[in-house]
């Protein structure tokens with residue numbers, strides 16, 4: 002496992018990392034989470050991604066319990082959370098849902114710390130843009146959270162390039178803590194934001210990327226080619242919104258053409274797809290997901306594949322997938 006700087010910051014993140022969306026609480030309890038975190042750490046992963054909204058706070062509780070059981074030195078791992086959708090969305094929740102206002106953010110960090118049982122969180126993200134709160138208010142609040150010591154670095158997730166630049170410039174103007182990283186979706190079928198929209202930000206503001214869904218929620222494993230398999234993410238009732246994209250005929254047909262490229266390298270489709278994301282030097286870390294230990298261990302094989310992704314292999318992959326990519 003190699004390590005990369007998170008943008009222009011001094012923080013070194015493992016090129017692959019592990020996230021808890023969908024899985025923790027819904028598919029994986031504390032004992033299995035502990036086992037997977039341990040396997041990830043053994044292989045060199047040092048970053049674990051979470052969010053307040055995952056399983057309505059339960060994902061942070063599961064991860065916190067697993068950390069406690071593992072007893073790792075706090076220096077050895079990096080953990081994140083993200084804020085936007087809010088918990089307790091019912092009743093008079095106008096100021097604590099779908100927002101990045103100061104009141105919500107300053108209270109959200111305390112909730113995450115308490116659920117995870119930690120003194121500080123390494124990376125905190127504004128999980129989505131909030132067009133109804135001035136960016137300046139959000140920047141001040143995130144900067145104050147960093148200054149309080151409750152978190153170490155802050156960033157955004159799925160923000161437009163113009164908004165990320167605006168946040169950075171506000172922080173620069175007022176000598177506040179600047180956003181360091183963005184968390185965008187990035188995989189073989191979803192490329193333009195990372196490759197085009199953000200292109201100027203990498204050099205101009207030193208933006209780092211912690212990218213998500215390298216397998217497009219499992220599509221890129223090839224397992225949706227004959228429909229939605231039982232027990233998969235696509236079969237979960239709560240994930241019904243994914244069915245259309247997971248069973249997309251053209252994309253699934255392309256995977257059958259991608260398979261021989263993976264086979265030539267002695268790799269699985271999933272390993273090829275994950276390695277392809279990591280091959281982009283703008284990516285600081287590829288956040289992977291796994292619902293079983295076997296998936297995690299297999300996916301970790303992507304690291305060994307990186308040197309085999311020569312320009313010729315990348316061109317073969319492009320030929321099959323680029324016309325289908327957004």
Ligand SMILES: NC(=O)c1ccc[n+]([C@@H]2O[C@H](COP(=O)([O-])OP(=O)(O)OC[C@H]3O[C@@H](n4cnc5c(N)ncnc54)[C@H](OP(=O)(O)O)[C@@H]3O)[C@@H](O)[C@H]2O)c1
Nearest residue numbers: 020021022050213214215216217218219233234289290292
């Ligand atoms: N910032 C954001 O808005 C955002 C959004 C989404 C995700 N994320 C982060 O990114 C992380 C990764 O995203 P993701 O979970 O969508 O990643 P992904 O790699 O696209 O999908 C992972 C899922 O694919 C299936 N899978 C993985 N490896 C497999 C294998 N070898 N064989 C068969 N199936 C396999 C598993 O689901 P099943 O076994 O259940 O089918 C697994 O949970 C999340 O945990 C979260 O931390 C962030």
